[in-house]
Amino acid sequence: MDKTEGTQNFDPLRTWREWYQKSEKQWSDALSGILGNDQFAQSTGKYVQEAMHLHRMFTESMAQYLAALNLPSRTDIIALSDRVGELEDNVAGLQVEVRHLRRLLTEYEGGAADDAPIRPKRTKQPKESVEEKD
Amino acid sequence: MQQAQQLSHEDVAAKARETVDRAIQRNVPDLPAPVELDLEVGPTPKDIVHSRGTMKLYHYRPLSPEVYRVPVLVVMSLVSRPYILDLAKGQSFIEYLLLQGFDVYQIDWGVPRREHKHLRLDDYVTDFIPECVAVVGEDSGEPDVSLIGYCLGGVLAALYAAMYPDSPLKNLVCFTTPVNSDGMALYRTWTDPAHFDLDRLIDSLGNIPSELMDASIQMLRPFQKSAGQMKLLDNVQNEAFVTAHLRFDRWAADHIPFPGETARQLVNDFMRENKLVRKTLELDGRRVDLGNITVPFLHVTAQHDHIVPSAASQDLVKLVGSPDKSEIVLKGGHVSLVAGGNAIYRLWPKLDTWLSHRSV
Numbered sequence: 090m091d092k093t094e095g096t097q098n099f100d101p102l103r104t105w106r107e108w109y110q111k112s113e114k115q116w117s118d119a120l121s122g123i124l125g126n127d128q129f130a131q132s133t134g135k136y137v138q139e140a141m142h143l144h145r146m147f148t149e150s151m152a153q154y155l156a157a158l159n160l161p162s163r164t165d166i167i168a169l170s171d172r173v174g175e176l177e178d179n180v181a182g183l184q185v186e187v188r189h190l191r192r193l194l195t196e197y198e199g200g201a202a203d204d205a206p207i208r209p210k211r212t213k214q215p216k217e218s219v220e221e222k223d
Numbered sequence: 224m225q226q227a228q229q230l231s232h233e234d235v236a237a238k239a240r241e242t243v244d245r246a247i248q249r250n251v252p253d254l255p256a257p258v259e260l261d262l263e264v265g266p267t268p269k270d271i272v273h274s275r276g277t278m279k280l281y282h283y284r285p286l287s288p289e290v291y292r293v294p295v296l297v298v299m300s301l302v303s304r305p306y307i308l309d310l311a312k313g314q315s316f317i318e319y320l321l322l323q324g325f326d327v328y329q330i331d332w333g334v335p336r337r338e339h340k341h342l343r344l345d346d347y348v349t350d351f352i353p354e355c356v357a358v359v360g361e362d363s364g365e366p367d368v369s370l371i372g373y374c375l376g377g378v379l380a381a382l383y384a385a386m387y388p389d390s391p392l393k394n395l396v397c398f399t400t401p402v403n404s405d406g407m408a409l410y411r412t413w414t415d416p417a418h419f420d421l422d423r424l425i426d427s428l429g430n431i432p433s434e435l436m437d438a439s440i441q442m443l444r445p446f447q448k449s450a451g452q453m454k455l456l457d458n459v460q461n462e463a464f465v466t467a468h469l470r471f472d473r474w475a476a477d478h479i480p481f482p483g484e485t486a487r488q489l490v491n492d493f494m495r496e497n498k499l500v501r502k503t504l505e506l507d508g509r510r511v512d513l514g515n516i517t518v519p520f521l522h523v524t525a526q527h528d529h530i531v532p533s534a535a536s537q538d539l540v541k542l543v544g545s546p547d548k549s550e551i552v553l554k555g556g557h558v559s560l561v562a563g564g565n566a567i568y569r570l571w572p573k574l575d576t577w578l579s580h581r582s583v
Binding site for chain 1: 284285287288289324326365409419423427445453456576583
């Protein structure tokens, strides 16, 4: 029974995974050494510029195809997301205003609103323990 | 065919999920029943007390019957979402502070849209932060406030403290805050003006896209993500591990765009010319000298931080002019410092001890 369980749980890749996790930092450091040289930075800079140019060309031509198919492009979706973001910001502004007005109203009526946050006393003192010196 | 037509979209989705679950269970021995991962983040109850554009100032509802006199304002980085500091119940820096008796506020910068590409460091340091500090004072009724800044949020908080020595600031705490770009060799090489046309990038894109931000962080330690996935595979039967890992992963992949003009300023003034250390940085037409910071100051750095290496952050405590200043170097990395087990058992109690004695 034990033997069967042992066979079922045997995972030949586990050792490799453990080794990979332990040596990850060394691998990353080695690759970072390559990524950090001027030659790499130069080719990356060039790649970014070219990629931007290609991306622009591709986006413009793709937008026409998508419009013809009556489908939204990434730009359209980002624009929509921006509109949603604006609405969220406006709702947040209204929340602040409502909170402020409720507070004023409560003060005027001399009571506390049902959902007003509890304001504990600001009298807490630190524990007696001596502060650690680091 | 007829049956398929009668099924709703929800039925089809449920059927597909059931089939996938069954297949996984059949093929992975001893796999427990699929867990419904509750990946809700930012669970600590809070209210918005101020909002302007994408920026929101939150006040967290107290979890203690008595609080310290001085409220705490947490300034988040512009690079990532703030919920890393409030990841889940029991795994939340904010919740910890509340339970220890601090009155906590937090600035969430939100997600910049194209219309926010013009925002500069000056706007954050000389406009948004002073405004939030004033609102905290008004809302809490206290004349003092402590600032806690994480990563780039630490830079913003330190710049504010340096530019407004007469502000209501009582204490300043920075976590892994970069000040010396000599210690960020990889970023400095990649942004070298000889091969990186920053202006062209920002002029055509407006803001730096989140994908580019993510890629540049991944390149700092290229194999870390795959090693993390393997660790997940090894611990797939540990529900707590899987949940924590997925929450963390969700945050790590949830990058936000970076405001274009702030990026231009950071790359030119900070990364290329190292103006903060050379004391030549100017914001809003005024020179910034971290030596003007005189309030009690604590800097916490991580020993194995590959995003802000200690070479980039260790000068901060030397530059600050406070007579009461200290630095704590803890084991761990850039994120585990504030959100992992390392944070819960090492950093948070130390911070509580330091800040509580200065918050009465």
